[in-house]
Amino acid sequence: MSLHGDLLLQARQLATREPRRPRQASLRRAISTAYYALFHLLISEATSRLVTGSGRDRLRHSLGRAFVHSAMREAAHGFARNRISPKVGPALAGAALQPQLVSVAAAFVDLQQARHEADYDTARRFTRRKCLDLVAQAEQAFADWNAIGSSLQADVFLVALLAQKRMQI
Amino acid sequence: MTTEAVEHVLREIRGFPAGVRSWTIETGPDASGSDAVWVWVTLEDEAFERRTTAQVRELIRQAVQRQGGEHAPWVYVRFRGASEEVPA
Numbered sequence: 001m002s003l004h005g006d007l008l009l010q011a012r013q014l015a016t017r018e019p020r021r022p023r024q025a026s027l028r029r030a031i032s033t034a035y036y037a038l039f040h041l042l043i044s045e046a047t048s049r050l051v052t053g054s055g056r057d058r059l060r061h062s063l064g065r066a067f068v069h070s071a072m073r074e075a076a077h078g079f080a081r082n083r084i085s086p087k088v089g090p091a092l093a094g095a096a097l098q099p100q101l102v103s104v105a106a107a108f109v110d111l112q113q114a115r116h117e118a119d120y121d122t123a124r125r126f127t128r129r130k131c132l133d134l135v136a137q138a139e140q141a142f143a144d145w146n147a148i149g150s151s152l153q154a155d156v157f158l159v160a161l162l163a164q165k166r167m168q169i
Numbered sequence: 170m171t172t173e174a175v176e177h178v179l180r181e182i183r184g185f186p187a188g189v190r191s192w193t194i195e196t197g198p199d200a201s202g203s204d205a206v207w208v209w210v211t212l213e214d215e216a217f218e219r220r221t222t223a224q225v226r227e228l229i230r231q232a233v234q235r236q237g238g239e240h241a242p243w244v245y246v247r248f249r250g251a252s253e254e255v256p257a
Contacts (some may be wrong), residue, residue: 071203077243081234106230113245116200127253129217136219 004044007037008138015131025128028118035115036139037107041142043067045149046158067162075160079105087167088160092153100144101153107138107141110134170237172196175206175244178236180237181252186224188216190251196242204242214250222248 001009014030015022046067047060078085082097102128114134148154172194179192190211201207208229212221226246234241 069203077201081243083239109243110245113199113201114203127249129250129253130247133219133222133248136222140219140223 002041002044004037004041004142005135007033007040008142011135011138015128015135022128022131024126027128027131030131031111031126031134032115034135035111035159038104038111038138038141039056039067039069039072039144040159042108042158045145045154046162049155049158050162053141067155068165069112071165072161073109075157075164076105076108078164079157079160080109085160085164087164087169088156091156091159095153098148098151098153100148101157103144104141104148105157107137107144111138111141170196170204170233170242172204174236175208175233178232179208182232183229185228186216186221188213188221189225199243199245206219206242206244208244208246210246210248211251211254214252217248217250221245 011030011034014026014033017023017026043064046064051060051063075085075088079097080102082102084092084097116126118126145154173244175194175196179194190213192211193209195207195209197205210225210229212225225248227252230244233244
Protein backbone atom coordinates (compact mmCIF):
# COMPACT_ATOMS: atom_id res chain seq x y z
CA MET A 1 0.00 0.00 0.00
CA SER A 2 1.18 3.53 -0.76
CA LEU A 3 1.81 6.15 1.90
CA HIS A 4 -1.17 8.20 0.73
CA GLY A 5 -3.42 5.13 0.68
CA ASP A 6 -2.35 4.19 4.19
CA LEU A 7 -2.94 7.72 5.41
CA LEU A 8 -6.46 7.74 3.98
CA LEU A 9 -7.29 4.50 5.78
CA GLN A 10 -5.70 5.78 8.96
CA ALA A 11 -7.78 8.97 8.83
CA ARG A 12 -11.00 6.96 9.01
CA GLN A 13 -9.58 4.67 11.69
CA LEU A 14 -8.69 7.67 13.84
CA ALA A 15 -12.12 9.22 13.33
CA THR A 16 -13.82 6.06 14.59
CA ARG A 17 -11.18 5.00 17.11
CA GLU A 18 -13.26 5.51 20.26
CA PRO A 19 -16.70 3.94 19.79
CA ARG A 20 -18.61 6.17 22.21
CA ARG A 21 -16.91 9.41 23.20
CA PRO A 22 -14.30 10.36 20.62
CA ARG A 23 -11.22 12.10 21.94
CA GLN A 24 -10.52 15.51 20.47
CA ALA A 25 -6.96 14.36 19.82
CA SER A 26 -8.21 11.46 17.68
CA LEU A 27 -10.56 13.67 15.67
CA ARG A 28 -7.91 16.34 15.15
CA ARG A 29 -5.37 13.78 13.99
CA ALA A 30 -7.97 12.23 11.66
CA ILE A 31 -8.57 15.59 9.94
CA SER A 32 -4.87 16.32 9.66
CA THR A 33 -4.24 12.84 8.28
CA ALA A 34 -7.02 13.20 5.70
CA TYR A 35 -5.33 16.35 4.40
CA TYR A 36 -1.93 14.71 4.25
CA ALA A 37 -3.39 11.72 2.41
CA LEU A 38 -4.50 14.02 -0.41
CA PHE A 39 -1.30 16.09 -0.22
CA HIS A 40 0.87 13.00 -0.66
CA LEU A 41 -1.37 11.51 -3.35
CA LEU A 42 -0.90 14.60 -5.50
CA ILE A 43 2.83 14.80 -4.87
CA SER A 44 3.24 11.11 -5.67
CA GLU A 45 1.30 11.55 -8.91
CA ALA A 46 3.35 14.58 -9.92
CA THR A 47 6.78 13.21 -9.11
CA SER A 48 6.12 9.86 -10.78
CA ARG A 49 5.21 11.68 -13.99
CA LEU A 50 8.07 14.16 -13.91
CA VAL A 51 10.76 11.62 -13.02
CA THR A 52 10.19 8.36 -14.85
CA GLY A 53 12.28 5.22 -15.05
CA SER A 54 13.71 2.83 -12.50
CA GLY A 55 16.44 3.64 -10.00
CA ARG A 56 15.18 7.17 -9.49
CA ASP A 57 13.24 6.86 -6.26
CA ARG A 58 15.56 9.18 -4.36
CA LEU A 59 15.26 11.81 -7.06
CA ARG A 60 11.47 11.51 -6.95
CA HIS A 61 11.51 11.89 -3.16
CA SER A 62 13.78 14.93 -3.43
CA LEU A 63 11.48 16.52 -5.98
CA GLY A 64 8.54 15.89 -3.66
CA ARG A 65 10.17 18.18 -1.10
CA ALA A 66 9.86 21.08 -3.55
CA PHE A 67 6.08 21.23 -3.11
CA VAL A 68 4.97 24.06 -0.82
CA HIS A 69 1.62 23.95 0.99
CA SER A 70 0.76 27.61 0.43
CA ALA A 71 1.67 27.56 -3.27
CA MET A 72 -0.33 24.37 -3.78
CA ARG A 73 -3.29 25.98 -2.06
CA GLU A 74 -3.08 29.04 -4.29
CA ALA A 75 -3.03 26.94 -7.46
CA ALA A 76 -5.80 24.62 -6.23
CA HIS A 77 -7.92 27.63 -5.30
CA GLY A 78 -7.88 28.80 -8.92
CA PHE A 79 -8.96 25.40 -10.23
CA ALA A 80 -11.63 25.07 -7.53
CA ARG A 81 -13.17 28.37 -8.61
CA ASN A 82 -12.81 27.64 -12.30
CA ARG A 83 -10.50 30.61 -12.63
CA ILE A 84 -7.23 29.26 -13.90
CA SER A 85 -4.10 31.36 -13.87
CA PRO A 86 -3.06 32.57 -17.34
CA LYS A 87 0.28 30.96 -16.55
CA VAL A 88 -1.18 27.49 -17.06
CA GLY A 89 -4.59 28.16 -18.61
CA PRO A 90 -3.45 28.04 -22.25
CA ALA A 91 -2.32 24.43 -21.73
CA LEU A 92 -5.98 23.50 -21.31
CA ALA A 93 -6.67 24.59 -24.90
CA GLY A 94 -9.99 26.15 -23.98
CA ALA A 95 -11.57 22.99 -22.63
CA ALA A 96 -13.96 23.27 -19.70
CA LEU A 97 -12.54 21.89 -16.48
CA GLN A 98 -13.57 18.37 -15.60
CA PRO A 99 -15.92 18.50 -12.59
CA GLN A 100 -13.90 15.81 -10.85
CA LEU A 101 -10.78 17.95 -11.08
CA VAL A 102 -12.65 20.94 -9.68
CA SER A 103 -13.80 18.68 -6.86
CA VAL A 104 -10.24 17.51 -6.11
CA ALA A 105 -9.01 21.10 -6.07
CA ALA A 106 -11.85 22.21 -3.78
CA ALA A 107 -11.19 19.30 -1.43
CA PHE A 108 -7.53 20.31 -1.24
CA VAL A 109 -8.46 23.88 -0.25
CA ASP A 110 -11.05 22.70 2.27
CA LEU A 111 -8.84 20.07 3.86
CA GLN A 112 -5.81 22.33 4.15
CA GLN A 113 -7.85 24.88 6.09
CA ALA A 114 -9.37 22.13 8.22
CA ARG A 115 -5.88 20.84 8.98
CA HIS A 116 -4.83 24.30 10.20
CA GLU A 117 -7.84 24.42 12.48
CA ALA A 118 -7.31 20.87 13.72
CA ASP A 119 -3.61 21.34 14.38
CA TYR A 120 -3.51 24.88 15.77
CA ASP A 121 -6.93 26.16 16.88
CA THR A 122 -7.24 24.68 20.34
CA ALA A 123 -10.41 26.70 21.03
CA ARG A 124 -12.38 24.77 18.42
CA ARG A 125 -14.30 21.64 19.32
CA PHE A 126 -14.58 18.93 16.70
CA THR A 127 -17.41 16.47 16.38
CA ARG A 128 -17.18 13.02 14.91
CA ARG A 129 -19.69 13.90 12.23
CA LYS A 130 -17.75 16.93 11.08
CA CYS A 131 -14.59 14.87 11.12
CA LEU A 132 -16.13 12.01 9.13
CA ASP A 133 -17.48 14.47 6.58
CA LEU A 134 -13.95 15.79 5.99
CA VAL A 135 -12.54 12.26 5.77
CA ALA A 136 -15.27 11.43 3.25
CA GLN A 137 -14.28 14.50 1.26
CA ALA A 138 -10.72 13.17 1.06
CA GLU A 139 -12.01 9.73 0.04
CA GLN A 140 -14.14 11.30 -2.68
CA ALA A 141 -11.12 13.29 -3.89
CA PHE A 142 -9.19 10.02 -4.26
CA ALA A 143 -12.07 8.52 -6.26
CA ASP A 144 -12.34 11.64 -8.43
CA TRP A 145 -8.62 11.59 -9.05
CA ASN A 146 -8.78 7.95 -10.09
CA ALA A 147 -11.40 8.92 -12.66
CA ILE A 148 -9.46 11.78 -14.28
CA GLY A 149 -5.86 11.39 -13.12
CA SER A 150 -4.52 10.38 -16.52
CA SER A 151 -6.02 13.36 -18.37
CA LEU A 152 -4.19 16.38 -19.75
CA GLN A 153 -6.05 18.54 -17.26
CA ALA A 154 -4.68 16.47 -14.40
CA ASP A 155 -1.17 17.05 -15.70
CA VAL A 156 -1.80 20.79 -15.91
CA PHE A 157 -3.10 20.76 -12.35
CA LEU A 158 -0.04 18.90 -11.04
CA VAL A 159 2.33 21.26 -12.81
CA ALA A 160 0.41 24.21 -11.38
CA LEU A 161 0.67 22.78 -7.86
CA LEU A 162 4.43 22.57 -8.16
CA ALA A 163 5.42 25.54 -10.25
CA GLN A 164 2.62 28.02 -10.99
CA LYS A 165 3.86 30.55 -8.48
CA ARG A 166 7.29 30.75 -10.09
CA MET A 167 6.16 30.61 -13.71
CA GLN A 168 6.38 33.61 -16.02
CA ILE A 169 3.63 34.44 -18.47
CA MET B 170 -18.87 39.87 1.75
CA THR B 171 -20.60 40.56 5.04
CA THR B 172 -22.34 37.97 7.17
CA GLU B 173 -25.65 39.64 6.29
CA ALA B 174 -24.95 39.40 2.55
CA VAL B 175 -24.11 35.70 2.84
CA GLU B 176 -27.23 35.14 4.93
CA HIS B 177 -29.30 36.75 2.17
CA VAL B 178 -27.67 34.55 -0.48
CA LEU B 179 -28.37 31.39 1.54
CA ARG B 180 -32.01 32.35 2.06
CA GLU B 181 -32.45 32.66 -1.69
CA ILE B 182 -31.17 29.15 -2.41
CA ARG B 183 -33.84 26.82 -3.71
CA GLY B 184 -33.30 23.10 -3.80
CA PHE B 185 -31.66 22.35 -0.51
CA PRO B 186 -32.16 18.64 0.17
CA ALA B 187 -34.44 17.59 3.00
CA GLY B 188 -32.84 17.68 6.42
CA VAL B 189 -31.21 21.13 6.39
CA ARG B 190 -32.38 22.60 9.68
CA SER B 191 -30.41 25.83 10.09
CA TRP B 192 -27.03 27.46 9.62
CA THR B 193 -24.69 29.95 11.20
CA ILE B 194 -22.19 32.12 9.37
CA GLU B 195 -18.74 33.37 10.32
CA THR B 196 -16.47 35.58 8.26
CA GLY B 197 -12.80 36.38 8.57
CA PRO B 198 -9.40 35.54 7.17
CA ASP B 199 -8.50 31.90 6.65
CA ALA B 200 -5.09 30.34 7.22
CA SER B 201 -3.87 31.71 3.88
CA GLY B 202 -4.83 35.25 4.93
CA SER B 203 -7.65 35.48 2.38
CA ASP B 204 -11.15 36.65 3.22
CA ALA B 205 -13.31 33.61 3.80
CA VAL B 206 -16.72 32.53 4.98
CA TRP B 207 -17.57 29.58 7.21
CA VAL B 208 -21.10 28.25 6.99
CA TRP B 209 -21.99 25.80 9.74
CA VAL B 210 -24.97 23.82 8.55
CA THR B 211 -27.03 21.88 11.04
CA LEU B 212 -28.58 18.77 9.52
CA GLU B 213 -31.21 16.50 10.96
CA ASP B 214 -29.31 13.50 12.27
CA GLU B 215 -30.98 11.11 9.84
CA ALA B 216 -30.06 13.35 6.88
CA PHE B 217 -26.36 13.10 7.62
CA GLU B 218 -24.90 11.31 4.65
CA ARG B 219 -22.14 12.00 2.18
CA ARG B 220 -24.41 12.74 -0.77
CA THR B 221 -26.38 15.32 1.19
CA THR B 222 -23.34 17.15 2.56
CA ALA B 223 -21.73 17.23 -0.89
CA GLN B 224 -24.90 18.65 -2.43
CA VAL B 225 -25.36 21.32 0.23
CA ARG B 226 -21.70 22.31 0.05
CA GLU B 227 -21.93 22.74 -3.72
CA LEU B 228 -25.20 24.70 -3.62
CA ILE B 229 -23.85 27.15 -1.04
CA ARG B 230 -20.51 27.58 -2.74
CA GLN B 231 -22.02 28.22 -6.17
CA ALA B 232 -24.58 30.68 -4.82
CA VAL B 233 -21.97 32.74 -2.99
CA GLN B 234 -19.66 32.70 -5.98
CA ARG B 235 -22.50 33.82 -8.29
CA GLN B 236 -23.35 36.68 -5.98
CA GLY B 237 -19.81 37.76 -5.15
CA GLY B 238 -18.34 37.29 -8.61
CA GLU B 239 -14.62 37.59 -9.01
CA HIS B 240 -14.13 38.81 -5.46
CA ALA B 241 -16.34 36.24 -3.77
CA PRO B 242 -14.64 34.74 -0.73
CA TRP B 243 -14.02 31.01 -0.47
CA VAL B 244 -16.74 29.30 1.52
CA TYR B 245 -15.89 26.55 3.98
CA VAL B 246 -19.07 24.57 4.53
CA ARG B 247 -19.03 22.49 7.68
CA PHE B 248 -21.74 20.27 9.11
CA ARG B 249 -23.08 19.22 12.44
CA GLY B 250 -25.98 17.02 13.42
CA ALA B 251 -29.02 18.43 15.19
CA SER B 252 -28.15 16.38 18.27
CA GLU B 253 -24.70 18.02 18.34
CA GLU B 254 -26.05 21.56 18.39
CA VAL B 255 -24.90 23.58 21.39
CA PRO B 256 -27.88 25.21 23.13
CA ALA B 257 -27.79 29.04 23.02
